[in-house]
Amino acid sequence: MSEKEKALNPDPGVCVPWEVKKAEIGEFPGNEAITKKEWEKLDDFAYNFIWFWAQR
Amino acid sequence: MNEKEMLYQKRLERYMTAMDCGKPDMVPVAFGVGEWITKYTGTTLQEIYYDLDKSNNVVSEMLPGLDFDIFKGGPALWWPPMFDAMGSKLYKFPGMGVDENSTFQFNEQEYMKADDYDEFIASPTEWLVNHYLPNISTELENPGSYRSTVALIKGAAAFAMQGGIMAAAWGKWTMENGIVGQGTGFTKAPFDTLGDALRGMKGVLLDLRRRPEKVLAACDAITPHNVNCGLAGAGADTRFPCFVPLHRGAYPFLNPKQWDTFYWPSLKATIEGMWAKGKRMLFYAEGDWTPYLEKIAELPDKSIIFQIDTTDAKKAKKILGGRFCLQGGVPTTLLTYGTPEKVKEHIKRTFDELACDGGFILDTGGVVMGDAKKENAIAMIEAARKYGIY
Numbered sequence: 001m002s003e004k005e006k007a008l009n010p011d012p013g014v015c016v017p018w019e020v021k022k023a024e025i026g027e028f029p030g031n032e033a034i035t036k037k038e039w040e041k042l043d044d045f046a047y048n049f050i051w052f053w054a055q056r
Numbered sequence: 057m058n059e060k061e062m063l064y065q066k067r068l069e070r071y072m073t074a075m076d077c078g079k080p081d082m083v084p085v086a087f088g089v090g091e092w093i094t095k096y097t098g099t100t101l102q103e104i105y106y107d108l109d110k111s112n113n114v115v116s117e118m119l120p121g122l123d124f125d126i127f128k129g130g131p132a133l134w135w136p137p138m139f140d141a142m143g144s145k146l147y148k149f150p151g152m153g154v155d156e157n158s159t160f161q162f163n164e165q166e167y168m169k170a171d172d173y174d175e176f177i178a179s180p181t182e183w184l185v186n187h188y189l190p191n192i193s194t195e196l197e198n199p200g201s202y203r204s205t206v207a208l209i210k211g212a213a214a215f216a217m218q219g220g221i222m223a224a225a226w227g228k229w230t231m232e233n234g235i236v237g238q239g240t241g242f243t244k245a246p247f248d249t250l251g252d253a254l255r256g257m258k259g260v261l262l263d264l265r266r267r268p269e270k271v272l273a274a275c276d277a278i279t280p281h282n283v284n285c286g287l288a289g290a291g292a293d294t295r296f297p298c299f300v301p302l303h304r305g306a307y308p309f310l311n312p313k314q315w316d317t318f319y320w321p322s323l324k325a326t327i328e329g330m331w332a333k334g335k336r337m338l339f340y341a342e343g344d345w346t347p348y349l350e351k352i353a354e355l356p357d358k359s360i361i362f363q364i365d366t367t368d369a370k371k372a373k374k375i376l377g378g379r380f381c382l383q384g385g386v387p388t389t390l391l392t393y394g395t396p397e398k399v400k401e402h403i404k405r406t407f408d409e410l411a412c413d414g415g416f417i418l419d420t421g422g423v424v425m426g427d428a429k430k431e432n433a434i435a436m437i438e439a440a441r442k443y444g445i446y
Contacts, residue, residue: 009179012284
């Protein structure tokens with residue numbers, strides 16, 4: 001299993017936590033809050049898409 | 057504020073007052089355009105399900121002139137093209153698996169095996185992605201393949217497209233007709249999440265005997281996710297209830313001891329988790345829930361709207377009334393087999409029994425079937441306005 005495939009056990013509303021992504025990016029020269037906010041919005045969309053199939 | 061905006065405000069206040077167990081100016085009326093509409097529009101069910109524009113146009117043509125408060129939505133519960141893109145095994149849809157004028161069928165199987173419990177409980181979202189989606193989708197059978205990747209792109213795109221199209225349609229219906237949408241958010245009882253699409257009825261009932269501790273652990277693992285699904289995202293609307301169709305909790309799927317042990321604790325935790333964030337649940341109690349009314353009464357005041365389907369309405373009123381808004385009162389069979397006169401008589405009686413001191417929303421008990429008669433649906437609305445003034 002590669003580093004990226006390690007189990008994340010994400011919280012509700014999350015697929016890939018921002019903290020995991022941030023650690024992979026390393027140095028962050030810009031405004032982290034802007035990037036984090038949009039990452040989490042799309043992550044939440046993906047979460048809802050995944051759970052949609054289980055909530056039938 | 058124009059005429060439709062004023063109408064919307066009036067209906068919104070009526071809905072909010074009833075949800076808080078108060079007595080508005082008149083009994084709020086909920087109404088949906090069901091599959092029955094196809095008989096009157098010359099369309100097939102396949103067209104209604106597959107073509108969102110056609111389906112939404114049918115609704116747009118139906119709504120003007122109807123005087124009701126709370127809109128429950130149009131005739132298509134699902135958008136099959138999204139399921140087709142994924143090669144979903146979950147349903148057979150009109151024209152794709154069943155006749156173009158047959159309603160959809162759920163294809164229940166053990167998509168989650170008994171051996172999967174531990175991995176699912178350890179990380180539910182990851183298990184769904186890694187195992188469940190490939191299990192339910194023919195296009196995802198070979199994860200990482202060309203077909204699989206394309207199917208995921210198409211499926212997610214369809215999810216977003218449908219959301220955008222339906223949001224625009226609901227905006228139009230609200231603006232043009234002054235009606236209030238029933239709710240926001242969708243979730244389920246954790247036991248139903250497990251027993252409907254994951255383990256299936258047979259699987260979950262066997263599990264109650266063979267691996268009860270796994271069932272309880274799975275329900276506990278699902279609960280925070282179902283709270284999240286019900287809230288429809290952080291900071292989302294909390295004025296309107298979250299729709300929660302309840303399945304295996306209806307009597308007598310489970311015996312009372314099983315219900316107490318396996319069904320109720322995680323559903324109660326889901327309701328309380330949502331209510332702690334200010335979100336109320338439309339407790340869509342399909343079937344008969346009479347034996348469980350005393351337990352349901354343990355919930356925080358006003359945290360649910362209790363839907364009366366075949367539950368004993370008088371008992372529901374006695375046990376839950378005043379602390380929880382009640383919704384329903386019209387048997388779905390009455391709209392199929394009754395006449396406008398019988399519908400009107402029934403509604404007058406229902407108001408006398410259930411609505412007298414407020415905290416009541418008139419609605420059909422469950423999902424109205426495709427063989428319901430339009431004249432009965434219209435009679436329901438007309439009678440509600442005639443007899444529903446406080």
